[in-house]
Amino acid sequence: MTDELRVVRAGFAPIKGTRHLAYDRVELDAQGAVGDRGLALVSVDPADPARGRVLRTVQNPSLVAVRAEVVGDGLDVALPDGQTASAEPVATGESITCDYWGREVELELVDGPHAELFSTWLDRPVRLARARRGDVVFAGSVSVVATASLRDLAERTGQEALEAARFRPNLVVETDEPYAEDTWLGREVRVGGATLRIGVPIPRCAVIDLHPETGERDVRVLKTLATHRPLNRAGEPAFGVFAEVVTPGVVG
Known part of the structure; x- marks a missing residue:
């Protein structure tokens, strides 16, 4: 049986590096969110x-x-x-x-x-x-961040909330337990009309310290993450997970 996750935000940036926007409707194909960093x-x-x-x-x-x-x-x-x-x-x-x-x-x-x-x-x-479609993706075609993890990280950084766009995820899904997504490796989940297979954690860099609308450095999110999250060989802390599209469909 494939579990279903509730998506509370879907989005992407059509030009790599520009503001990450939320959309009411996002199409997922075999390469990920259509239009993402094209x-x-x-x-x-x-x-x-x-x-x-x-x-x-x-x-x-x-x-x-x-x-x-x-x-x-x-x-x-x-x-x-x-x-x-x-x-x-x-x-x-x-x-x-x-x-x-x-x-x-x-x-x-x-x-x-x-x-x-x-x-x-x-x-x-x-x-x-x-x-070309898929050329700018270097690990997993869809990025997923969970609401409980966002809430936990906001508390640790002393913020009332952290904007999901700071992490530039294709999908934000609703969860109750912080970092539960770490345990989903290999699991297939439904999101809207699409099915994903959850992959490895996403390593993070200093981009998450930038305000998602101004680009100014404001909250030291990366340093906070590094105090309690797994690190890869490059010393980058994990937040969120990559996923591959198993069945294309529309979210929203």
């Missing part, structure tokens, strides 16, 4: 040591303050200062092989007004690029 920003400045790399949130925290949303075939981007760009990204026929956390990923460069907007915001020349 686009990424890459540096094109020959003088930039990071040229040829997908921009990382931890090194570009101001990306979190940018709201990006796919509307139909178009991409709407809004900066905190009021600047906006709305257009359909158009493939240029060019591709670029980029480093994505030590893994080579081939991206398709796209044109539109978004690159200029991001270049101004980041104060460095960047291009917008499209990834």
